[in-house]
Amino acid sequence: MSVRTFWASVSTLALGAAAVLGLAQPASAAGDNYVALGDSYSSGVGAGSYTSESGDCKRSTKAYPYLWRDANAPASFKFVACSGATTTTVAGSQLSALSSSTTLVSITAGGNDVGFADVMQTCVLQSQATCVSRVNTAVSQVQNTLPGRLDSLYSSIRSRSPQAHVVVLGYPRFYKLSGSCIAGLTETERGAINNASDILNGVIAKRAADAGFTFSSVVDEFTGHELCSGDAWLHSVTLPITNSYHPKVAGQSGGYLPAFRSAA
Template sequence: MRRSRFAASVTSLLLATGLALTGAAAAQASTVAANGGYVALGDSYSSGVGAGSYISSSGSCDRSTKAYPYLWNAAHSPSSFAFNACSGAKTDDVLANQLGSLNSSTALVSITIGGNDAGFADVMTTCVLQSDSSCLSRINTAKAYVDSTLPGKLDAVYDAISAKAPSARVVVIGYPRFYKLGQTCLGLSETKRSAINSAADYIDAAIQKRALDHDFVFGDVRTTFTGHEICSGDSWLHSVNWLSIGESYHPTAAGQSGGYLPVLTNAA
């Protein structure tokens, strides 16, 4: 879903590095945040749930010093940094609680949002604990929500970001596929794994479309996570973790630094 034609050299670079970015501004030099502030918005995939090293003052938001926004800030030293992403956040939470740091001097905004609106946690619980048919039914319910309601929710968030930070480069980052298919792997059936991957693709497609329609950049982490899915033997994602259930199906520290960070770095 590209809206601009990249120069051959830029296309080759993106392919060589294994990063997938789309949007009208994706081929520009990644220096936009050097002269302004960076604000990190979103849900647990941006706060760093699953990466450990949580900042105590962040409370239940579980912001991690190993999350990609924190790592990007440490590497690039923007003029200011607001780490507002919060575990469990939905689009309404972003609108109500996370936008206060945005202003006319904000140069870079990153965000992952939409998974909780679509009922990600309930989908995974259903698929882990119930039958194949129950899993597929719950995923179909989530897809119906993505079709009917999520686009408007995303539009409200994206419009608010543009209004509060009109000069910012906005990088909307998606979600990874969770399973490497065709492997001998304990746990969920291949039917469930395939359906969960399909659901990730489905919400990513919806998020990408809304991002592009707002002239934002879309960062696709499915490329960087390829070969590092659950069942790959080198997973950057937690499988079901009964000792810390909230970390299940979230990126590890390696997933943040190797999966999410390069996509933001290439887009910023």
């Protein structure tokens, strides 16, 4: 055996061993045709660096879909998530980005269907009793109205992209209870909002599972970085008001990106 043949054999064996041990490079995402759908948590509201073409949809180059694209260089990338989107508007204006060749989809949707922005505004501006009542109304919508809307949306996504791996991401738990905040909402209000977020995530997770999609929670990633934690990855009430309760750059890169990456 020549020296050249010997080392070629060694190289082949080494690559084979690496593959067996799981050390080889993972299958390249370069073959993926990725479409990012959803609302402001996917478009990147609060992270800044919005693309000029996105207008009021506020699609950010710091949002997790862009960050994933930059790290993985998929074959194609369509970013159509839009601030304010509901399950209905996602279905009506975003699903045209999907096709039978789409292999990867990400989505956040459901918060706007139950009036998330109005809930937070009510709690900031009105009494504790009014806040809790508004939260309870939203929870009722989550439990009674949202499941059917999610089923319809997920069915439409599957119909358009039957081979796609679909990752449904949830929403953060917003407050650290007994945290560092000494002003603002009461602990009762914060607890009610957190409970509503948990219920919302639970409904989304179940509907995603029933559709054959992968649900990825972001609660663990944001734990220790909620509002009142002292190291929040979320904007509190701020100007512009649209940024309030949305992830900062760190929330997209340290929260949503890892949650998506682990499930993609």
